[in-house]
Amino acid sequence: MAGTELTNIRSPRVKAARRLTKRAFRDRDRAFLAEGPQAVREALALDGVTVELFATAEAEIRHADIIGAADAAGVPVLRVSGEVMAELAQTVTPQGLMGVCRFVHVPLSEAVPSGARLVALLAHVRDPGNAGTVLRTADAAGADAVVFTDASVDPYNGKCVRASAGSLFHLPVATGARVEDAVRHVRDAGMRVLAADGTGKATLDDVDLSVPTAWLFGNEAWGLPPALLELADEVVRVPIYGRAESLNLATAAAVCLYASARAQR
Amino acid sequence: MAGTELTNIRSPRVKAARRLTKRAFRDRDRAFLAEGPQAVREALALDGVTVELFATAEAEIRHADIIGAADAAGVPVLRVSGEVMAELAQTVTPQGLMGVCRFVHVPLSEAVPSGARLVALLAHVRDPGNAGTVLRTADAAGADAVVFTDASVDPYNGKCVRASAGSLFHLPVATGARVEDAVRHVRDAGMRVLAADGTGKATLDDVDLSVPTAWLFGNEAWGLPPALLELADEVVRVPIYGRAESLNLATAAAVCLYASARAQR
Numbered sequence: 134m135a136g137t138e139l140t141n142i143r144s145p146r147v148k149a150a151r152r153l154t155k156r157a158f159r160d161r162d163r164a165f166l167a168e169g170p171q172a173v174r175e176a177l178a179l180d181g182v183t184v185e186l187f188a189t190a191e192a193e194i195r196h197a198d199i200i201g202a203a204d205a206a207g208v209p210v211l212r213v214s215g216e217v218m219a220e221l222a223q224t225v226t227p228q229g230l231m232g233v234c235r236f237v238h239v240p241l242s243e244a245v246p247s248g249a250r251l252v253a254l255l256a257h258v259r260d261p262g263n264a265g266t267v268l269r270t271a272d273a274a275g276a277d278a279v280v281f282t283d284a285s286v287d288p289y290n291g292k293c294v295r296a297s298a299g300s301l302f303h304l305p306v307a308t309g310a311r312v313e314d315a316v317r318h319v320r321d322a323g324m325r326v327l328a329a330d331g332t333g334k335a336t337l338d339d340v341d342l343s344v345p346t347a348w349l350f351g352n353e354a355w356g357l358p359p360a361l362l363e364l365a366d367e368v369v370r371v372p373i374y375g376r377a378e379s380l381n382l383a384t385a386a387a388v389c390l391y392a393s394a395r396a397q398r
Numbered sequence: 399m400a401g402t403e404l405t406n407i408r409s410p411r412v413k414a415a416r417r418l419t420k421r422a423f424r425d426r427d428r429a430f431l432a433e434g435p436q437a438v439r440e441a442l443a444l445d446g447v448t449v450e451l452f453a454t455a456e457a458e459i460r461h462a463d464i465i466g467a468a469d470a471a472g473v474p475v476l477r478v479s480g481e482v483m484a485e486l487a488q489t490v491t492p493q494g495l496m497g498v499c500r501f502v503h504v505p506l507s508e509a510v511p512s513g514a515r516l517v518a519l520l521a522h523v524r525d526p527g528n529a530g531t532v533l534r535t536a537d538a539a540g541a542d543a544v545v546f547t548d549a550s551v552d553p554y555n556g557k558c559v560r561a562s563a564g565s566l567f568h569l570p571v572a573t574g575a576r577v578e579d580a581v582r583h584v585r586d587a588g589m590r591v592l593a594a595d596g597t598g599k600a601t602l603d604d605v606d607l608s609v610p611t612a613w614l615f616g617n618e619a620w621g622l623p624p625a626l627l628e629l630a631d632e633v634v635r636v637p638i639y640g641r642a643e644s645l646n647l648a649t650a651a652a653v654c655l656y657a658s659a660r661a662q663r
Binding site for chain 1: 436534535536537538540541563565568569602603636637638641642644648653656657659660663
């Protein structure tokens with residue numbers, strides 16, 4: 134349990150954690166912030182991931198189970214004022230718990246071993262909320278891994294972590310590989326590569342989704358550039374039955390990943 | 399084409415439009431704001447919906463086709479400064495075009511006539527971005543209508559209009575009915591009512607989705623309350639194959655609506 138409450142946003146430990154809201158510092162420290170009871174609980178379930186935990190007095194009472202789990206794991210708990218938490222959380226309604234966590238990603242070869250059956254590759258996904266939602270959806274659909282390529286948002290971005298709703302800690306995540314290398318790797322691992330793009334001639338109903346499949350997802354606004362479409366075995370679009378021009382990226386990914394998950398079962 | 403550029407955020411026409419960012423004024427004027435080229439283009443495609451159009455000088459050049467369509471439809475175009483547009487748009491990066499539009503919703507009986515085959519009912523959806531995304535997805539899935547019940551967010555909320563990406567103007571939208579009345583109506587119209595909820599015993603794979611179906615979607619955080627679950631013919635969950643606790647609401651809606659759309663074809 135925490136001792137004195139930290140009330141100064143300039144205290145060294147708060148400042149050190151606060152810097153992790155910036156990617157350069159995350160990369161330097163190989164650490165990131167995970168906010169809220171759901172993310173913290175999932176982080177604590179993994180050995181050695183949580184470095185320290187910030188908690189408001191109110192959260193210590195409400196989430197006594199999580200504080201207990203931190204104590205049992207030897208993770209220091211620092212009590213902070215609401216003001217300090219707001220500074221760390223950068224949200225309008227901070228949830229009172231903030232974990233400082235070590236990076237959890239793994240090498241591509243470990244994330245996608247031979248025999249993997251369903252993988253999501255994020256090629257140019259730039260909105261962290263979208264990326265986190267795809268991560269959560271891939272987890273729900275039982276995907277083996279999610280690969281954030283070097284042209285995509287940082288998986289440790291606070292909004293991405295929040296949108297992933299704990300899934301960042303559930304399934305293997307790889308990050309930083311070039312799209313071309315990631316595609317080559319998943320193909321070598323025995324997977325068919327399908328690019329999800331509105332320009333596809335084939336629709337979801339035209340392809341055999343029961344085989345091991347890696348889905349390649351592109352940018353929110355402009356999809357996948359021709360050079361990346363060419364990397365795929367097939368370009369597949371989600372059929373538009375009505376008058377919408379397109380689907381939101383996270384929505385399209387959900388339809389694709391679930392179509393695969395259901396076909397593989 | 400516009401005459402003098404309005405540069406004062408206190409000019410009467412700017413103030414009158416600016417007030418439409420608030421629901422009370424929207425309801426009083428029965429008008430709302432539609433931002434960006436996509437929304438404005440769709441609004442102009444409907445007779446008598448667009449009351450006036452605000453445009454920056456830059457947008458007038460870039461979207462000459464839209465300005466031309468407004469002129470042809472007799473819609474007044476007011477040129478405004480970037481500062482005035484930022485005030486109207488309430489976004490970090492305003493897109494330079496803002497339409498003032500008349501309400502487009504229709505009575506429930508008109509939105510969901512006998513013979514409708516796929517409808518989305520929003521029961522307690524409170525996040526406007528989620529609601530707009532569901533609207534866009536329902537449009538893409540070829541749904542006949544979307545019903546915003548009285549416990550849901552206002553479909554004319556700026557974030558909802560933006561997330562709908564024009565779909566607000568594509569398919570019939572009803573708003574303001576009590577959930578109970580909406581459910582009774584869609585059932586009388588010959589539809590089966592499926593509540594999408596994580597507590598469902600049946601999964602998407604267990605139900606016949608080829609029949610006319612109205613999907614009832616609940617709150618982002620707490621789903622549907624027991625009283626509403628009881629209104630449905632069946633409570634259905636999207637299967638979770640991995641370790642995620644749940645799906646994001648808009649994601650779950652996408653999986654459900656597309657499962658229906660594909661089964662009905």
